[in-house]
Amino acid sequence: PAVREAVPPSCRLxxxxxxxxxxxxxxxxxxxxxxxxxxRPVLWGLAADGAEGVSRVLGLLAAELRSALELSGCGTPADAPWLTTLGAGR
Structure with missing residues (x-):
């Protein structure tokens, strides 16, 4: 959050x-x-099975993101600002 606040909104983070x-x-x-x-995940997929491996890695990441959103009760990542307080101080 400190970095997001330090850069202009037009700057992609x-x-x-x-x-x-x-x-x-x-x-x-x-x-x-x-x-x-x-x-690394993309390179691991590429090394394991070429383009199909990369596609599978990206599919798995997308599925994990959807699952994490569902488990956190959020529809989108924008609905999850409360996650920023978890693990504070680590």
């Missing part, structure tokens, strides 16, 4: 570190990121 699952995507978006960049 992207998180590029440690995204491994849909819950990571939800947390990043709830904290104010406009999007996330995926490195």
């Amino acid at each position: 992207l998180l590029d570190s440690g995204i491994r699952g849909g819950t990571d995507v939800l947390k990043a978006l709830a904290l104010g990121a406009d999007g996330v960049l995926l490195g």
